[in-house]
Amino acid sequence: MIMALIYIENLKYSYGNLNNSLRDVKYELNNGEKNIVIGPNGSGKTTFLKCILGILKTEKMIKIDNNYVENIREYTALSTNIKDALHLSGDLSVKEFIKYHMKLKLIKEDAAFNMLAYFKLDSLKNKRLSDLSTGQEKMVYNTIALSGDYKIILLDEPLSSIDPDRSRLLINIINKSKNSFIITTHDLDLIKKIEGSTLNIMVDGNLSEKISPGELIFSMNVNTTRPQDKFIEIRGNDRTIYLTYGKENNVINNIDDLLYLYEV
Template identity: 30%
Template sequence: MTDISIKIEDLYYEYPDGYEALRGIDLTLYKGESLGIVGANGAGKSTLLLQLTGINYPSKGKIEVNSMEINKKNLAQIRKDIGFVFQNPEDQLFTTSIYEDVAFGPKNYKLSKEEVDKRVNEALEKVGILDLKDRAPYRLSGGQQNLAAIATAISMNPSIIIMDEPTAALDPRARRRLINLLNSFEYTKIIASHDLDMILDTCKRTIVLKDGKIVADGSTKDILLDEKLMDECNLELPLSCQKRNFD
């Protein structure tokens, strides 16, 4: 059994209008690693996440998830292995109750009622909102919706969690709760975000995308505190690392 969770080789992706969003991506991610993906708007972050989940297929190159190449034949199994959390929780919460939203994936794979119930309760308990399972999604706060969306992903018992801008629109308390939750997970984690402080707090490794290419890959601290690199990629140092003058 390989220790590689995701292997990307010479990945290119061109949109129908001819725009080349990814250009020669090579990346190997090992089981249990936490990877941050950063870059300015248009760098290719969201496009790369869509490739990893099989929503779009490469124009060239290949991606393997747990030694299976992403293609139509393997897609059902791969989507069981990957829990994807969208930037907007409303894209994942669409039924009349949180319970039904979290149960949707397991039910879709025709698990028994007992197994579905077990997975839903375990997922909701893990994110700390078991008491909200009968609530309608639209009645929850942004932070609670975010946790519910994570529960929908982990109810499938994935080995990999992928998140797109998970702290967007969260207040400071909800943001800190999310960071603590992510740090408690043993899944392989991929987090794409403009929130560099959150990346610094949750990811040991980070890649920087620019114009569809990986221009840096290494320790998160080394990457995000490299002022010259950040400036060249139209990024800034994490707020917690910037010198401030309050005079």
């Protein structure tokens, strides 16, 4: 049996007693897959990535390359733009910060500096991290995540606060890459722009089954009242959202219509 690159079963995570941030997540990421996770604010997308990264501790629920995450000490095949996963020591310059991370990941620092130049961000090298704009800071983390040949790249909202030109450059890199990605986003356009992407929808800590975007736009209907003929069921706290075949209301004719998901 060929095991998925990331294999998750019964993943639950709570920050405190009252908070059920992830409810019972089942998930697989295959080799070379580019998986996009969308969902409303606070639905659990970042928490999901942090569990995979081992930043949040879980018990034998997540396997990467057939090893439990908690047993992986130095997983150099995994890369991310999540700030909490990037070790920070003091207020470094961008140059120092990049050098530090490339050394940590045993990657030639040129890889990251070339990427920075590709993003037309050479001028940031000597700036302090604390002096960067929100978008510039995000691009530095994206650069670190994408430099080097990582097997799995976890990008949390990589395009938030990023200008259209740099967004285009970043999407080009993802499209050219043969590696596997999980990308969280609120930018529904990304689903169209990342070639061959798959989609999961997170609602109230529940993750939908995997959907290929092509499947969605054949007159799918977003509703909370028609469990019969459901194609995808997404359980929320106090509602269940069904994607059904049909043309009554909230019909998905294109990716932008996924906005209905946020409205029901």
